[in-house]
Amino acid sequence: MDTQRSLFFCLCLLVAQSVSAETPTTLLNLMKRLEKPVGRALSSRGSHRNIHHLEQMLLNASFCGHNLTLQTNSIQSLVFKLDCDFSGLSLSSTTLANVSQARAPHAMQFPAELTKDACVTSRPAELRLICIYFFTAQQFQDDSNSSLLNNYVLGAQLDHRPVNNLQKPINISFWHNQSLEGHTVTCVFWKEGASEHGWGSWSPEGCYTELPSPSLVLCRCNHLTYFAVLMQLSGDPVPAGLQMPLEYISLVGCSVSIVASLLTMLLYAHSRKQSDSVTRIHVNLHGSVLLLNVTFLLSSQMALPTVPKAVCTALAAALHYALLSCLTWMAIEGCNLYLLLGRVYNVYIHRYLLKLCVLGWGFPALLVLLLLAIKSSVYGPCVISFSNSQDNGTGFQNVSMCWVSSPIVHSVLVMGYGGLTSLFNLVVLAWALWILCRLRMREKALSPWAYRDTAMVLGLTVLLGTTWALAFFSFSVFLLPQLFLFTVFNSLYGFFLFLWFCSHRCYSDAEAKAEMEAVSSSQMTH
Structure with a gap:
């Protein structure tokens, strides 16, 4: 029994070393490529391809353990292994490793219902949940050049399948230290193909905006995608x-x-x-x-x-x-x-x-x-x-x-x-x-x-x-x-x-x- 356990740990160590030498390096290079500023037309087409390429690589990455974390200057990628006994998951920047304390705190909370549809017809041995956090909005520029709170875009995807119409919403929290006087804040998601010149636009469909405190915007959304808080100049404010x-x-x-x-x-x-x-x-x-x-x-x-x-x-x-x-x-x-x-x-x-x-x-x-x-x-x-x-x-x-x-x-x-x-x-x-x-x-x-x-x-x-x-x-x-x-x-x-x-x-x-x-x-x- 001890021999089998030793062999197992050795195998995991070899896999981890292999991943450390190849897969993370490739992923990090792609993430760094996404950070580079380019022209608007090239950015729209290139960002679309590179982000989807990053998603596929994260979903197919092999690693030892239950999660993988990759970090560059302005992008963070997380991969989690889930199963059909999923009971929910809470992620917070205050508990995640390698997160710069200079950035504004953020969090995502996933309900147990997240894996329900994937496990109805079959019970897969493993499900992948990936989270990609962009701390710059240059990859998500719409035709209106919309302003985003903290310039944050937080995204999530479950395996290779869409997740929509959840009964219990996904909670995305954005803390900030900005004055919102004269602005309207709205929780939105990135809708691909909804723009003439870019690769998408922001839409509030399926998201509900709450302001529990002056420094927190809470988004409750019934689907998985890329989320942000849209800031728009408002008219005369109503008390x-x-x-x-x-x-x-x-x-x-x-x-x-x-x-x-x-x-x-x-x-x-x-x-x-x-x-x-x-x-x-x-x-x-x-x-x-x-x-x-x-x-x-x-x-x-x-x-x-x-x-x-x-x-x-x-x-x-x-x-x-x-x-x-x-x-x-x-x-x-x-x-x-x-x-x-x-x-x-x-x-x-x-x-x-x-x-x-x-x-x-x-x-x-x-x-x-x-x-x-x-x-x-x-x-x-x-x-x-x-x-x-x-x-x-x-x-x-x-x-x-x-x-x-x-x-x-x-x-x-x-x-x-x-x-x-x-x-x-x-x-x-x-x-x-x-x-x-x-x-x-x-x-x-x-x-x-x-x-x-x-x-x-x-x-x-x-x-x-x-x-x-x-x-x-x-x-x-x-x-x-x-x-x-x-x-x-x-x-x-x-x-x-x-x-x-x-x-x-x-x-x-x-x-x-x-x-x-x-x-x-x-x-x-x-």
């Missing part, structure tokens, strides 16, 4: 103390609006004027508001790393569709109001309501489906940052929701579309008020009409959704008042429409009752 009040207002307001929209649609269904096109336009507007509130409440609950990417993408697309539909039906209300007030005797449109439904529901669906067909990655987790400046001024607290993740699409199909709708309805509202004032100027006694005119103006303002124009005042001293006014008015939009319906219904009933009394009195006179 983190406002996060809970705004979330509470949104939750209560949207819940009230959902109930109000459902109740209004039921009352419209039992209305005596079901064939009236104006009534049916109102019903469609309520339907779009109902869909918008429901998808909005769900979107913040589905932007978690444990939720499959397809679910968040579908919900983000549904939320975008609901918003576009709601804005379109607001514009239709404005157009219909113009036809009623301005050209009441001169217009007839064949199948008017059907054409409006195709426009109000079909056009937004066409835009969203077109985006999904061209590039579905425009939808996904979107990070909203709240400044922690009151807590020693050192960072941000992030909140994620399923929404439009592309800045270009957000600018064109959210802000642009909403801006045109708000502008059109503001013009219609001003024109309607001008007609109202002109009519009242012909009346000698204005006081009896004052209350009804005020209620009509407020009702038209709600009906046309002009409060959405508040979204364009989110800057400078207007930011905080705009946030609260926009959140209150637009989360309760369905409730305000319900009040408009009730007042309009009461006024119609009063008019009908007055007409009946007038008819009955004239009949008694005759």
Whole structure:
């Protein structure tokens, strides 16, 4: 037995010497080659090949023991031998050997679920987990020359197989001593083939950003690849103390609006004027508001790393569709109001309501489906940052929701579309008020009409959704008042429409009752 053990150790020693003489030298040379700065075009193509070559060599390297560590000036490579009884692994730069203490600390934590899929069909004798840490970002330059926290890129790969959609996320910790004031930090991964000129770009899909302390960014991701923390200049910061009040207002307001929209649609269904096109336009507007509130409440609950990417993408697309539909039906209300007030005797449109439904529901669906067909990655987790400046001024607290993740699409199909709708309805509202004032100027006694005119103006303002124009005042001293006014008015939009319906219904009933009394009195006179 002792002889066999001695032979085994001798064999391991020979293998270790062989590896020490050849394999580590080749790997170190390749790692040093990756460190050399080259031109951008050559860097994109060369880095792609060299990094994949390094991965393959690490996966196939032979060594004695359970792990292998290689270190150059700016790259560190780790190889671990795992099996199907894997119970998890925690790596920290404070415990790893040969790590310069001058570098900012970092850590990676892998769950036991990591090897589950690899061991379902078979139980391989050995699995390789490789970790490659880049302490410079020159190998991962995207088209935007994005800035990364500490310039760190931490990567991991399990054997020759992809690891996706983990139920328990991989935790990647980035410590730093930088001030994040004026910046938004987002956990991202390197997505190959997602760039025109480089070999990839940064994407937040499948990653959730947390800031447990002012000096730590924690990334929770449901897949294995290369990870980093993207630093972007943010607009005017929102204090983190406002996060809970705004979330509470949104939750209560949207819940009230959902109930109000459902109740209004039921009352419209039992209305005596079901064939009236104006009534049916109102019903469609309520339907779009109902869909918008429901998808909005769900979107913040589905932007978690444990939720499959397809679910968040579908919900983000549904939320975008609901918003576009709601804005379109607001514009239709404005157009219909113009036809009623301005050209009441001169217009007839064949199948008017059907054409409006195709426009109000079909056009937004066409835009969203077109985006999904061209590039579905425009939808996904979107990070909203709240400044922690009151807590020693050192960072941000992030909140994620399923929404439009592309800045270009957000600018064109959210802000642009909403801006045109708000502008059109503001013009219609001003024109309607001008007609109202002109009519009242012909009346000698204005006081009896004052209350009804005020209620009509407020009702038209709600009906046309002009409060959405508040979204364009989110800057400078207007930011905080705009946030609260926009959140209150637009989360309760369905409730305000319900009040408009009730007042309009009461006024119609009063008019009908007055007409009946007038008819009955004239009949008694005759």
